[in-house]
Amino acid sequence: QVQLAESGGGLVQSGGSLRLSCVASGLVFSDYAMGWFRQAPGKDREFVAGISYSGEMTDFGNFVKGRFTISRDNAKNTVYLQLNSLKPEDTAVYYCAASLGYGFPSELTSSYDYWGQGTQVTVSS
Numbered sequence: 001q002v003q004l005a006e007s008g009g010g011l012v013q014s015g016g017s018l019r020l021s022c023v024a025s026g027l028v029f030s031d032y033a034m035g036w037f038r039q040a041p042g043k044d045r046e047f048v049a050g051i052s053y054s055g056e057m058t059d060f061g062n063f064v065k066g067r068f069t070i071s072r073d074n075a076k077n078t079v080y081l082q083l084n085s086l087k088p089e090d091t092a093v094y095y096c097a098a099s100l101g102y103g104f105p106s107e108l109t110s111s112y113d114y115w116g117q118g119t120q121v122t123v124s125s
Contacts, residue, residue, distance in 0.1 A: 002026040002114045004096050009119030012086055016123070020081040022096030022116055029077040030054075033099045035112060036070065036081045038092035038121075048094065049081060050105020059105045086123045093118040 008020040020036070035050040049070040050059045058070050067086075072079040079096060097112035099105075106112070 004098060004114055004116035006094065006096050006116045006119040009094060009121045011122045011124065014086060014088055014123055014125050016086050018083045018086065018121060020083065020094055020119060022079045024077045024098060027098065030074040031100060031103065033101060033103050033105045034072060034079040035097045035099065035105055036094060037097060037109065038094045040092040045109055047107040050107065051079060052105055053103035057104055059107065083121065088123045088125045091121060091123050093120050
């Protein structure tokens with residue numbers, strides 16, 4: 001059974017930082033591209049960042065503008081999302097997802113095979 005478990009969310013002040021982690025089990029992690037998405041109340045789920053199976057290729061949503069980084073440790077079956085310079089509009093539930101596909105990150109939710117339960121990030125002004 002595939003499981004993706006996110007952690008690291010919380011409440012932070014505007015301008016602060018958080019590091020999200022997602023631990024995968026039940027799959028060959030190094031075969032999968034990984035993505036982070038977020039969903040705020042009343043809004044569609046949107047792409048935040050993605051990383052290829054090897055970690056060599058990354059992609060970010062247009063709104064990120066250099067504030068976030070994504071990385072992975074295949075030995076630990078873990079993908080990370082470092083959130084810096086957080087803004088109140090970054091408040092959302094953040095989800096990690098795994099895509100077998102071609103091993104490269106995709107901005108489309110339909111490209112992902114497995115999803116975690118999400119972790120709440122709240123940024124106060």
